[in-house]
Amino acid sequence: MNQNVQKEKQNVLKEEENVQKEKENSVGSSEAPVQNSGEITASASSKGKKSDSSTTDNGTSLSGKGGTDDIQTIANPASIDVLVNKQHKLPENYAPDDLVYPNVRFTFKEKIKKRMMREEAAQALEKLFKAADKDGLPLAGVSAYRSHKRQKTLFEAYVKKDGEEKARTYSAYPGTSEHETGLAIDVTKSDGSCAATGCFAGTPEAEWLAEHAHEFGFIIRYPEGKENITGYTYEPWHLRYVGQSEADNMFKNDLTFEEYADQALVATGS
């Protein structure tokens, strides 16, 4: 038994190494969405319950100045429609327990963690990719799941290099990256070009996604012109699975996830 655990550990380490290597080649692009204004105030958070506010996990060196005090810890991290953003973070010890490998094209061959998604999202993604294929706009996955540990390691390295204030402008604070939920994925054209970079905007693939992602339960999480609500610049490549009816609702009413969550709070009167 011990041997197995040991083996698994080694595999995980190996994977992390691979991810590290890849990441080093692409620092500064995709998952470090640049958003410079530290003054963003997302409307969803202000209405959230105050009960568990400012749970700044037992004094990690990361907390403190720089606006981390108003980050609330999410109570329902495993729900499909969990809202994760700069004001709502996943609990320190959360990891999804139903991660699988979606059977879709990726921009790399390795069977590593960043290929994984939660089961329901993975199945929906397979359908979405098939539909895109059918419409002559084949896609490829770039990056899906990222462990909390991984995000933390990355962020801490950035802080060391640039200081926390600067690091926070281009890297998600640990626990606040949607990729940690296993419900988000960055995609691009099947030839791998424009992977999680601005040149993906305006491509037929990006336009197809904007129009059809909701049919499969996904939303374009950081739409154009909503930066002051989501806290992120436009990312036409970042898909978030929220479930069919939620995605339809947000699409039809042209709502960001934050706006949708706000309305849901009002609707339930809580």
Ligand SMILES: [Zn+2]
């Ligand atoms: Zn992303």
